[in-house]
Amino acid sequence: MARPDLFDGISEFLAVVRRGSFRAAAGELGVTPGAVSQAVQTLERRIGLPLFHRTTRHVALTEAGERLLGEVRPAADAIAGSLSNLASLSSKPSGTLRLLTHPIIAREVLTPMLPAFLTAYPDIAVEVITDTKRHDLVESGFDAGIRIGEFIDQDMLTVRVTPPFSWVVVGSPAYFAAHGRPTTPDDLAHHVCLRFRLPPSGDLYRWEFEREGIAVAIDPPGQLTSDDSALLLAMAVAGLGLTYASSQNIRRELADGRLETCLDNFAPAQDALYLYYPRSSRLQPKLRVFIEACLRSMRERSRG
Structure with missing residues (x-):
């Protein structure tokens, strides 16, 4: 009964x-x-x-x-x-917006846009968790995350929040003057490379290229290995070796001539950073205005 x-x-x-x-x-x-x-x-x-x-x-x-x-x-x-x-x-943007991202991505995407966003929406509290591990957004209680497109689950909704960027090998003018420029990925075996170790797995990040439409991944030799990409970038600027980075993260160093690219003809397809979120979050006003702020910031930086 x-x-x-x-x-x-x-x-x-x-x-x-x-x-x-x-x-x-x-x-x-x-x-x-x-x-x-x-x-x-x-x-x-x-x-x-x-x-x-x-x-x-x-x-x-x-x-x-x-x-x-x-x-x-x-x-x-x-x-x-x-x-x-x-x-x-449902009508007024308010509440706590919990975001999951990587430390580098937080500096790249959030640092330029958060001051204006927090000022414009005082009723929204933003909690940013930076972690290199992959988390289930819903299970972990996040409203959204920011990642490179290829690492986002297919059941998520996505919005591109950066211009497309390339993965490039870079070195300082002083390094190239002393050691010459590699002309093919195979030449990296004869160069000093600054390698990135992926946290938390500890795996070495393999440098990815495309040769005649075929993807190639290389683990080059290196004197310095670190899980701190900012350290590797600083060492490359100092002329201690070549490193592998996204053009988005090194645009200032490229613009002012501290770094130069090589092996551009072998660069893989462009990627971008995306804000991703579950379908259940798409109607939240706090997320909607955050997406608008990210897109506005991207447009302003592209014009600049």
């Missing part, structure tokens, strides 16, 4: 109290007076006590009705208030 819904008849009971009659309560609820009466009678049978004194002209609460009203109405008001507060979230 199915268990009765504990809330059956409560809405009708409260409507009769508010309106003072079964007919007026029916008008408020959009049902017939008979449906309201039947719901209240069902509630009375479940309780085992009458809730109203009924006459042809008046409806008044019994002692049991007064007690039920005193205990139920505060809870009903609290529920109504909670629903109203939740409804406001």
